[in-house]
Amino acid sequence: MAQTSNRNQSGIKTISRTIRILQGLRELGGAGVTELAEQLDLPKSTVHSHLQSWAEEGYLTSNGDTYDISLSFLEFGGYKASNHPIVSAAQIAVDELAMETDDRVQVIAERRGKGVYVYQTQGGRALPTDTHVGSRVHMHCTASGKAILAYLPEKRVERIIDEHGLPRRTQNTITDREKLYDELAEIRKEEVALDDEERVEGVRCVAAPVLDSDGYPFGALTISSSTRRLWGDTFRSEYPDLVLTTAKSIQLQATYS
Amino acid sequence: MAQTSNRNQSGIKTISRTIRILQGLRELGGAGVTELAEQLDLPKSTVHSHLQSWAEEGYLTSNGDTYDISLSFLEFGGYKASNHPIVSAAQIAVDELAMETDDRVQVIAERRGKGVYVYQTQGGRALPTDTHVGSRVHMHCTASGKAILAYLPEKRVERIIDEHGLPRRTQNTITDREKLYDELAEIRKEEVALDDEERVEGVRCVAAPVLDSDGYPFGALTISSSTRRLWGDTFRSEYPDLVLTTAKSIQLQATYS
DNA sequence: CCAACAATCCGATCCCATTGAACAGTTGTT
DNA sequence: AACAACTGTTCAATGGGATCGGATTGTTGG
Numbered sequence: 001m002a003q004t005s006n007r008n009q010s011g012i013k014t015i016s017r018t019i020r021i022l023q024g025l026r027e028l029g030g031a032g033v034t035e036l037a038e039q040l041d042l043p044k045s046t047v048h049s050h051l052q053s054w055a056e057e058g059y060l061t062s063n064g065d066t067y068d069i070s071l072s073f074l075e076f077g078g079y080k081a082s083n084h085p086i087v088s089a090a091q092i093a094v095d096e097l098a099m100e101t102d103d104r105v106q107v108i109a110e111r112r113g114k115g116v117y118v119y120q121t122q123g124g125r126a127l128p129t130d131t132h133v134g135s136r137v138h139m140h141c142t143a144s145g146k147a148i149l150a151y152l153p154e155k156r157v158e159r160i161i162d163e164h165g166l167p168r169r170t171q172n173t174i175t176d177r178e179k180l181y182d183e184l185a186e187i188r189k190e191e192v193a194l195d196d197e198e199r200v201e202g203v204r205c206v207a208a209p210v211l212d213s214d215g216y217p218f219g220a221l222t223i224s225s226s227t228r229r230l231w232g233d234t235f236r237s238e239y240p241d242l243v244l245t246t247a248k249s250i251q252l253q254a255t256y257s
Numbered sequence: 258m259a260q261t262s263n264r265n266q267s268g269i270k271t272i273s274r275t276i277r278i279l280q281g282l283r284e285l286g287g288a289g290v291t292e293l294a295e296q297l298d299l300p301k302s303t304v305h306s307h308l309q310s311w312a313e314e315g316y317l318t319s320n321g322d323t324y325d326i327s328l329s330f331l332e333f334g335g336y337k338a339s340n341h342p343i344v345s346a347a348q349i350a351v352d353e354l355a356m357e358t359d360d361r362v363q364v365i366a367e368r369r370g371k372g373v374y375v376y377q378t379q380g381g382r383a384l385p386t387d388t389h390v391g392s393r394v395h396m397h398c399t400a401s402g403k404a405i406l407a408y409l410p411e412k413r414v415e416r417i418i419d420e421h422g423l424p425r426r427t428q429n430t431i432t433d434r435e436k437l438y439d440e441l442a443e444i445r446k447e448e449v450a451l452d453d454e455e456r457v458e459g460v461r462c463v464a465a466p467v468l469d470s471d472g473y474p475f476g477a478l479t480i481s482s483s484t485r486r487l488w489g490d491t492f493r494s495e496y497p498d499l500v501l502t503t504a505k506s507i508q509l510q511a512t513y514s
Numbered sequence: 515c516c517a518a519c520a521a522t523c524c525g526a527t528c529c530c531a532t533t534g535a536a537c538a539g540t541t542g543t544t
Numbered sequence: 545a546a547c548a549a550c551t552g553t554t555c556a557a558t559g560g561g562a563t564c565g566g567a568t569t570g571t572t573g574g
Contacts, residue, residue: 011306011309011310011313012271012275012306012307012310012561012562013531013560013561013562014269014271014272014275014531014561014562015271015275015307015310015311015314016310016313016314017531018269018271018272018275019314019316022333023332026332026333026336029340032551032552033551033552033553034550034551034552043532043533043534044533044534044552044553045532045533045534045535045553045554045555046531046532046533048552048553048554049268049269049531049532050269050272050531052268052553053268053269053272053273054272056268056273057272057273057276058368058369059276064552065540065551065552068337069333069334069336069337070337070368071334071337071338071341071366071368071373071375071391072368072369072373073330073333073334073337073391074334074335074337074338074373074374074375074390074391075280075283075334075391075392075393076279076283076326076330076333076334076391077326077328077329077330077331077332077333077334077335077391078331078334078338078374078389078390078391078392079283079326079389079391080325080326080327080328080330080331081328081331081335081389081390082389082390082391083286083389084328091378091379092379092380092381095352095355095356095378096356098352099352099353099356109328111315111327111328111329112315112329116328116329116331117331117335118328118331121348121352121378122348122349123349124349132335132336132338132339132340133331133335133338133339134328134330134331134332134333134334134335134336134339135332135335136332269530269531270529270530270531270562271530271531271562274562289520289521290520290521290522291519291520291521299564300563300564300565301521301522301564301565302522302523302524302563302564302565302566303562303563303564305521305522305523306562306563309522321521322520322521322571515574516573516574517572517573517574518571518572518573518574519570519571519572519573520569520570520571520572521568521569521570521571522567522568522569522570523566523567523568523569524565524566524567524568525564525565525566525567526563526564526565527562527563527564528561528562528563529560529561529562529563530558530559530560530561530562531558531559531560531561531562532557532558532559532560533555533556533557533558534555534556534557535554535555535556536553536554536555536556537552537553537554537555538551538552538553538554539550539551539552539553540549540550540551540552541548541549541550541551542547542548542549542550543546543547543548543549544545544546544547544548
């Protein structure tokens, strides 16, 4: 530690604390004061006044004994998501793809080295999922993440791996740096990325990047299904073709608007 | 004012201030320190340290000279939206309806007396819109808002009007209290609400409420289009039937899950 | 080369976030 | 009924840190 770097001298303590409290609240899916205070190891009264303050402003709901995040936060998040170029361009095409395949189709953007879901639609046969709009995932173990990584500058990819590592999620997760680089090269050749049970067992995904006119990836499109539904030619060529076509059409629309 | 009520004695000042700063940033669609400081009439240095703190935590992007809200806020907003019972139940049905009609279909929930869009999809012919997920609108001038008001307890409706008023948006906006009550009675009879250019000229909407098992409205479904496309029987019976059917099916699914 | 404008840093001041302990409701157990 | 074991909420003291003006640095363009 020595000089503990220059420490967050400009960081307002109340803000980082209040963020921690909000994050804790989200992770617990709503909670009471005591529960949250214990979870975060903070005094009850501190937690209480933070929650109260946010609730007063309408950003938390307080149903008697428990607080929860309110829809008002969408003012911030929703504003940014629907302004994201890929979302406005993608919606229609994504909805159609979901309808056509009956599976889940998601749009992802890169943010601080992780993938953020910015839009999703699902057909009737889509698997239940642990992700929602706003969820963040490691990029090395998802088709969409790899699709984006493949088109990021090499330096950038290195720094992302340095920061987030390559944690194992399943048997199939790529945890070796070199192996990942090989895979990314392959993806650049095929223009399509596959996830063969690399993040969740029993789930396969097919993704394609959406590039801007400079070839920089501002997002990716991914379709996911169970290994039962998605195998053989469907996994290797049919879905890849579908996804690639849709991605291209989004790309076209995005660059001409 | 006299004794200025009991003032927000428990409200943490830094929090209400930081919220003001975030809201200002959103309203300006991203801004520099100086611009924002002037807008809010706060010292530059204060604004700076707030922005810096949020940026350090990854909730703001700082592209050199301007800050903007980042996708990370979706962690909060998106989580709540996709957990909202109406959204998870509605997605598939809403997407299908949008595809079928080629118009925009939106899901709205009530929040503090205003309507909040929590989900939307659009078909190929949908009008451009000024709303996005997270936008808040007055309820008296939208079909979905009126659909919800119609099924809220009368006391509640009164308080909402007291707080937010009935501001005029177009020639057709209902600005008279009694007239609104009549309309709400009508809506309860038909189970469908219409917006005939009451919020935006040239735009008509058809909405139906989604009620929980107690008859309490936890949201509404609305479809909007231009007066050119939406008129005569389409406006008066075809779309109302479609919306009502979809709303009922959502309601069914919501209560049995 | 120099104003004019940004963002950022810095240091003194005094406000207020923090805190533990006291208070007030609610639940269910004896 | 009375009680214990939980909650969420209030309160007053205190010392840390948010604040704010002014200094500094960096960039633009005349």
